[in-house]
Amino acid sequence: MLNKNVEKALNEQVEKEGYSSSLYLSMASWAEVKGMPGIAEWLYVQSDEERIHMLKLIKFINERGGKAVVPAFRQPEKDHKSVKSMFEGVLKHEQFISASINDIVAVCITEKDYTTQNWLQWFVNEQIEEETNAMQILDRLTLLGDGSLYLFDRDIMSLRANPGEGAAAS
Ligand SMILES: [Fe+2]
Numbered sequence: 600m601l602n603k604n605v606e607k608a609l610n611e612q613v614e615k616e617g618y619s620s621s622l623y624l625s626m627a628s629w630a631e632v633k634g635m636p637g638i639a640e641w642l643y644v645q646s647d648e649e650r651i652h653m654l655k656l657i658k659f660i661n662e663r664g665g666k667a668v669v670p671a672f673r674q675p676e677k678d679h680k681s682v683k684s685m686f687e688g689v690l691k692h693e694q695f696i697s698a699s700i701n702d703i704v705a706v707c708i709t710e711k712d713y714t715t716q717n718w719l720q721w722f723v724n725e726q727i728e729e730e731t732n733a734m735q736i737l738d739r740l741t742l743l744g745d746g747s748l749y750l751f752d753r754d755i756m757s758l759r760a761n762p763g764e765g766a767a768a769s
């Protein structure tokens with residue numbers, strides 16, 4: 600049986616990944632309405648990946664004899680001051696998620712659940728990638744300054760090392 604404290608921490612992460620998916624979906628919709636299809640596409644793909652992260656957690660909890668609970672997700676911000684401030688929000692959110700994953704690893708160590716700790720390594724590595732991606736995008740936006748977002752919007756998908764990678768991972 601899955602340790603109760605580990606199960607609780609994993610279920611809290613289900614909520615965080617599900618919220619991440621809603622957050623990026625909301626950002627995608629905002630970018631689409633603003634006439635930035637490339638940025639919207641990047642965020643739609645990101646939203647799908649976050650849903651897959653949530654599914655991974657749900658399946659693991661259930662396979663290990665726990666009970667995954669799908670929570671309500673709070674409503675994300677509807678508007679953004681600028682594309683840059685939106686991506687600053689993405690980076691901040693990913694840093695929050697990384698800290699949260701680290702906290703679960705700590706619970707696993709306290710509870711001597713080395714199986715789950717080992718399984719969580721995929722998320723640890725994923726978060727390194729997620730933070731790097733967000734930082735690279737912010738670097739580009741800083742270089743762009745007040746310049747036109749047209750080329751950035753056209754090229755943003757090429758910043759994905761491996762489009763749809765999250766979907767293939769299991
Ligand atoms: Fe995630």
Ligand SMILES: [Fe+2]
Pocket residue numbers: 619649693696729
């Ligand atoms: Fe993420």
